[in-house]
Amino acid sequence: MQRRNVRPALRALRAKTGSLLLAPAAIASAMALITASPADAAVLWTADPASGAGAFDYTACDGGQITTTDWNDGHGDIFSINKPAGINRCEVAGAARRTWSNNSTYWWGYSFDTLTDDAQTVFQWKSWGTGDQQQQNYPVLMKVEGGRLKIWYVAPGEVWQLAGSRAWSSGTWHKIELGITTRSDTTGSFALYVDGSLVVDQHNVRTWDDMGNNPRWGTYGSTITDVNSHVWLDDLKLGQTRADVDQLTENR
Structure with missing residues (x-):
């Protein structure tokens, strides 16, 4: 709370009116503006590189490396997710001490870069359980x-539907804003903005599986098992609206 701004603001009101003749409701409204929380108060979670892999719930990266680094390019510390040749995945998953639920909306904002133009799966809205416990292994990826x-x-039954795409350049930071509204029926939705441009706005889909879902970031795919694939993540945050995680407002 920015208390030191209260008295100057009240003095300014007195200077204009001679005395505080505002109605109680008007005074309360003015005080609410004066003491308002910062604009990023709606951010629910951030992945702090200082916490390393502890910023997430768990990792799926046997034989890979999840570290932090600083390229001295103005981004500061970033997450480095390195899948060497010989394994098919290196991913971080979830958000430390957070749970996910049906009938909710989640937005993730972050910047990321890839070593190659073929890093395969870089995000999964991954279902819990295996086999018959799942109807959808990964509703959104x-x-x-x-x-x-x-x-x-x-969709259920492993029916793949391409919702949208755009050109990708490795070796370049791209700003991602991804929102998912969870529904166990077919009234869910998801939207993706890349570098501020809308890529997909999909409605009337099932986005919550029987045992629930959680997010994963990294690099994964059987077609790249024999090659090194590397992904870097920066400024990963969670909110309830796109405005909460708007990457284009970052001074980077």
């Missing part, structure tokens, strides 16, 4: 594949 960023909806 994103791939960097063949020089394009693709976002897929995967």
Whole structure:
């Protein structure tokens, strides 16, 4: 709370009116503006590089490396997710001490870069459980594949539907804003903005599986098992609206 701004603001009101003749409701409104929380108060979670992998719930990266680094390019400390040749995935998952629920809306904002134009799966809205415990293994996922960023909806029965795509350039930071509204029926939705441009706004889909879901970021795919694939993440945050995690307001 910015208390030191209260008295100067009240003095300014007195200077204009001669005395505080405002109605109680007007005074309360003025005080609310004076003591308002910062604009980023709606951010629910951030992945702090100082916490390392502890910023997440768990990792799926046997044989890979999840570290932090600083490229001295103005981004500061960033997450480095390195999948060496010989394994098919290196991912971070969830958000430390957070749970996910049906009938909710989540927005994630972050910047990321890839070593190659074929990092395969770089985001999964991954279902819990295995086999018959699942109807949808990953209702929403994103791939960097063949020089394009693709976002897929995967319906029950492993029915893949390409929701949208755009050109992708490795070696360049891209700003991502991804929102998912969770529904266990077919009234869910998801939207993706890349570098401020809308790529997909999908409605009337099932986005919550029987045992629930959680997010994963990194690099994963059987077609890249034999090659090194590397992903970098910066300024990963969670909110309830796109405005909460708007990457274009970052001074970077």
